[in-house]
Amino acid sequence: MMDFQYRMPPEWACHKATWLSWPHKRESWPGKFEPVPAVFVEIASWLSSSEEVHINVLDEAMEVEVRELFRKAEYDHLRRDRLVLHRIPTNDAWCRDHGPNYVFRQGGTGLEKVILNWQFNAWGGKYEPCDDDNAVPVRIAEQQHLPLVSIDMVLEGGAIDVNGNGLLLTTEACLLNRNRNPGMSRLEIEGALGRYLGIEKVLWLGDGIAGDDTDGHVDDMARFVNESTVVIAVEDDAADENYEPLQDNYRLLKSFTDLRGEPLNVVKLPMPDPVYYDGERLPASYANFYIANSVVLVPLYRCDADKKALAVLQECFPGRKVVGIDCSDLIWGLGAIHCITHEEPDLPIRER
Numbered sequence: 001m002m003d004f005q006y007r008m009p010p011e012w013a014c015h016k017a018t019w020l021s022w023p024h025k026r027e028s029w030p031g032k033f034e035p036v037p038a039v040f041v042e043i044a045s046w047l048s049s050s051e052e053v054h055i056n057v058l059d060e061a062m063e064v065e066v067r068e069l070f071r072k073a074e075y076d077h078l079r080r081d082r083l084v085l086h087r088i089p090t091n092d093a094w095c096r097d098h099g100p101n102y103v104f105r106q107g108g109t110g111l112e113k114v115i116l117n118w119q120f121n122a123w124g125g126k127y128e129p130c131d132d133d134n135a136v137p138v139r140i141a142e143q144q145h146l147p148l149v150s151i152d153m154v155l156e157g158g159a160i161d162v163n164g165n166g167l168l169l170t171t172e173a174c175l176l177n178r179n180r181n182p183g184m185s186r187l188e189i190e191g192a193l194g195r196y197l198g199i200e201k202v203l204w205l206g207d208g209i210a211g212d213d214t215d216g217h218v219d220d221m222a223r224f225v226n227e228s229t230v231v232i233a234v235e236d237d238a239a240d241e242n243y244e245p246l247q248d249n250y251r252l253l254k255s256f257t258d259l260r261g262e263p264l265n266v267v268k269l270p271m272p273d274p275v276y277y278d279g280e281r282l283p284a285s286y287a288n289f290y291i292a293n294s295v296v297l298v299p300l301y302r303c304d305a306d307k308k309a310l311a312v313l314q315e316c317f318p319g320r321k322v323v324g325i326d327c328s329d330l331i332w333g334l335g336a337i338h339c340i341t342h343e344e345p346d347l348p349i350r351e352r
Contacts (some may be wrong), residue, residue, distance in 0.1 A: 003019070004105040006114070007198035009345045010224060011291040012317075017084075017098065022042060022066055023093040024058060028333045030085060032277070035329040040093075041073050043133075043297060043337060046323055047226075048078040050292040054344070055260060056095070056136065057086040063087065086143060091133045094335055096219070097156035098133035099142045099342030103197065107216035113347055114198055115141040118155035122180025123214050134303040154180040154275050158217035160193070160340055163224040166200035166259050168193055173207045173216030194220070196243035197261050203256050207245040209233070211283040211334065220285045221249060221340045225316040228258060229265040233287045267316065270308050272301040277332045288336035289313060291341075296320050299336035300329035 012137045023040060026033040046054045057063045063085050070080055090098065101116040117137040141148035152224045161169040174180070175189055183191075193199045208216025222232040234250050235242040236283035275284040286309035289298040300306040306324060314322040327336045 004107050005198070006103045006105045006116075006196045008101070008103045008162050008164070010227075011165060012226070012341055014346045014348075015051045015293050015343050017344040018047045018055050018290075019054045019056070019095050019140075019342040019344060020340055021056040021088075021090040021093050021095040021099070022058075023333075024090075025092045026060065028092055029329075030332075032329060032332045036333070037069060038329065039325070039330045040068050041342070043076070043325055043340070044070075044083070045073060045075040045078040046295055046297055046325070047292055047341075048079040048082040049283075050294040051083045052084060053090050053328075054084045054086060055264070056086050056090055058089050059087060075244060083348055085135040086140070088136060088139045088143070088184045089100070089132045090136060091122075091130050092127065093333070094133075094158075094339050095136075096158045096238060096335075096339045097214075097343045098130075098136045099157060100137040100159060100344070101155075101342075102344050104345070104347070111347065113146055114148050115346070117141070117148055117150040118153060119151070120156065121180070123156065124177060126213060129165070130151040135277055149196070151190070151196060153184065156214065156217065157342060158214060158219040160197075161218050161223050161229045162197060162199065163185065165217050165227045166198065167203060167224070168197065168199040169200070169205065169222055169224065169230065171205045171208055171218050171221075172215040172219070174214060177215045179215070195219075200259055203253075205249045205252055209246070209283050209285055210241045211281040213283075215323075215332050216318050219288055220342050221246065222253060223287050223289070225267070225291075225313075228262070229267060229316065231267045231269045231287065231312065231316060233271050234286050235271045239272065240271075246271070258283055267312065270305040272305050272309075272328075275301050275328065282331045283334055284331050286313070288338040290337045290341045291317070291320070294320055296322045297341075298322060298324050301331070302326065302328050314352055 119135040159174045275282045
């Protein structure tokens with residue numbers, strides 16, 4: 001019998017920090033690793049203007065290397081005093097999926113911050129080894145002296161998106177894939193999401209976008225921007241392979257309701273022109289943005305749709321500065337800004 005009530009805050013709730021894992025696996029960007037650290041520096045610099053930035057590094061040598069990169073960085077908004085480096089080894093840089101899932105739980109002594117330790121199997125065993133990535137939440141909990149709750153279920157952070165009020169977006173293509181939790185039914189998966197994230201209703205979308213090696217992470221397609229509004233990437237070119245799955249997901253979203261039975265406010269987000277590298281279609285999407293305390297960082301792809309995407313998202317976040325980051329190099333690793341970031345929420349003021 002569990003005595004706690006858990007709740008995962010939405011991404012737009014107040015952050016204490018954002019977590020990153022520094023890139024080092026050259027095979028993730030074959031033939032194009034060199035420009036990637038500079039993109040991380042740019043992203044972390046913008047984040048530091050908003051909140052603390054905690055960065056996982058392999059060892060002392062990497063810590064020295066990363067500090068030197070930030071020492072040389074010339075961004076006016078960079079706050080070096082907000083950068084905190086941790087010697088926590090990782091297999092790769094996708095902190096959204098291996099990083100700590102912070103939730104709040106209500107117990108006998110009040111509200112406390114907890115780290116959930118879901119299992120990570122490298123997106124269905126695609127990229128072994130992944131033992132260091134799987135251990136990241138445990139090691140961060142040890143360093144932060146926070147309670148850790150381990151759950152015998154595979155779940156990546158990019159596979160879910162919450163509104164902070166009982167709703168969760170995900171995809172059947174990912175969460176019901178037999179390479180994640182073959183022993184769990186849909187109802188059992190929904191039960192775990194409800195128990196540990198405070199979810200009352202799971203909104204199931206279908207297939208993901210072309211080039212996505214995660215089997216359809218929702219953060220490449222549809223995201224909550226407030227409790228009742230979802231932005232969804234929609235492809236208008238009927239000849240594009242993303243056209244049908246994204247149109248299907250748009251129709252699904254339009255049919256969904258909140259806990260009160262009210263329809264969601266669904267906002268269309270354009271798709272960029274197709275991005276290829278070395279003949280491979282990459283999972284480029286503007287939905288892979290990240291919401292920090294004072295900025296929203298949006299991936300850009302050097303095409304005409306960039307400006308439209310920024311305008312749509314600025315309208316969704318009138319109280320935050322929407323900033324575009326060129327992710328044409330980063331996306332060769334098959335992920336963008338949301339994939340490399342993980343928020344650490346701050347306890348509400350009254351509970352500190």
